[in-house]
Amino acid sequence: MELLCIDFLNSDWRDWRGSGRREDRLLKPEWWERFCEQWGLEAQYPPDADTLSALQNLRAHMRAVVEAVAAERPPERKDLDALNRALEHALSHPRLAVTADGFRLEQVVFAKGWPDVIGRIAESFARLLAEEDLRRLKICDNDDCRWVFFDESRNRVRRWCDDKMCGNLLKVRRFRERQKAKGTSV
Numbered sequence: 001m002e003l004l005c006i007d008f009l010n011s012d013w014r015d016w017r018g019s020g021r022r023e024d025r026l027l028k029p030e031w032w033e034r035f036c037e038q039w040g041l042e043a044q045y046p047p048d049a050d051t052l053s054a055l056q057n058l059r060a061h062m063r064a065v066v067e068a069v070a071a072e073r074p075p076e077r078k079d080l081d082a083l084n085r086a087l088e089h090a091l092s093h094p095r096l097a098v099t100a101d102g103f104r105l106e107q108v109v110f111a112k113g114w115p116d117v118i119g120r121i122a123e124s125f126a127r128l129l130a131e132e133d134l135r136r137l138k139i140c141d142n143d144d145c146r147w148v149f150f151d152e153s154r155n156r157v158r159r160w161c162d163d164k165m166c167g168n169l170l171k172v173r174r175f176r177e178r179q180k181a182k183g184t185s186v
């Protein structure tokens with residue numbers, strides 16, 4: 001399941017190979033272009049300094065909530081407060097539309113732009129927390145990677161991000177660690 005909020009969370013990219021390299025994709029125009037197009041958002045790039053720091057702060061608070069959920073801890077008050085403040089930016093309201101076989105709720109946006117983008121990100125995340133099975137919200141087991149994903153496997157057995165190389169690297173590393181442990185214990 002692709003989700004706006006998870007896509008946004010992963011804009012804080014870390015090199016899963018373990019080089020320690022990190023890249024903030026919020027600073028990359030091509031990342032924003034793809035992001036806005038995929039999620040139907042409209043905002044003038046680049047964001048000003050205040051907006052950029054609001055986005056980075058929101059992402060840090062969201063990450064803290066995901067870390068808490070993944071560790072089965074309650075999230076911290078300050079992270080929830082920040083999320084609720086961002087939700088106040090959501091300048092939209094639902095509208096009821098008739099379809100061939102019933103009704104559909106549509107979201108009508110008052111104003112496009114950065115406040116709407118922030119509100120939509122926060123809303124996507126709030127809905128995920130409130131409405132989805134949180135046992136499926138996970139962080140890649142590779143400590144160098146920490147990619148956030150939603151595990152849709154039937155028995156919720158996924159432990160790594162989509163990048164097969166990342167999971168393989170970790171398997172090899174753990175195998176070697178086990179071999180080494182065996183070696184020293186003999």
Ligand SMILES: [Zn+2]
Pocket residue numbers: 016140141142145146147160161162163166167
């Ligand atoms: Zn990974």
